Amino acid sequence: MRTGDIPAFLASAKAMNFQIVAVSDIWMMRREDGAAYNPELTGQSIDAVVNNEALYARKDIDAVLIATPTSKHAQHGIQAVLAAATPTSRSPLRTP
Numbered sequence: 171m172r173t174g175d176i177p178a179f180l181a182s183a184k185a186m187n188f189q190i191v192a193v194s195d196i197w198m199m200r201r202e203d204g205a206a207y208n209p210e211l212t213g214q215s216i217d218a219v220v221n222n223e224a225l226y227a228r229k230d231i232d233a234v235l236i237a238t239p240t241s242k243h244a245q246h247g248i249q250a251v252l253a254a255a256t257p258t259s260r261s262p263l264r265t266p
Contacts, residue, residue: 180211188232189212190208190212191217191230191231192216192218192219192225192231193205193208193216193217193219194218194220194221194224194225196220196221201219201220204218222246222249222250222253223253226250236250
């Protein structure tokens with residue numbers, strides 16, 4: 171996600187009842203930069219996870235924002251939907 175996009179999402183956080191809790195990136199520098207940026211805006215730290223599988227395994231993830239190059243959107247979207255269908259996920263995408 172471009173850092174300029176985050177303030178737009180945070181502007182709706184209270185009304186939409188969400189918070190950013192983690193950032194996932196295989197590149198350590200981008201992951202650490204992303205994790206360091208959130209406290210600058212919200213005063214709250216977020217976790218940096220090494221890949222999407224680790225992100226989807228978390229119990230506190232209900233939705234994901236996929237910010238990748240266009241060529242990867244479909245692949246990452248499919249992974250997110252499949253992760254939401256697993257019993258370990260509490261995603262609103264999963265039916266009871």
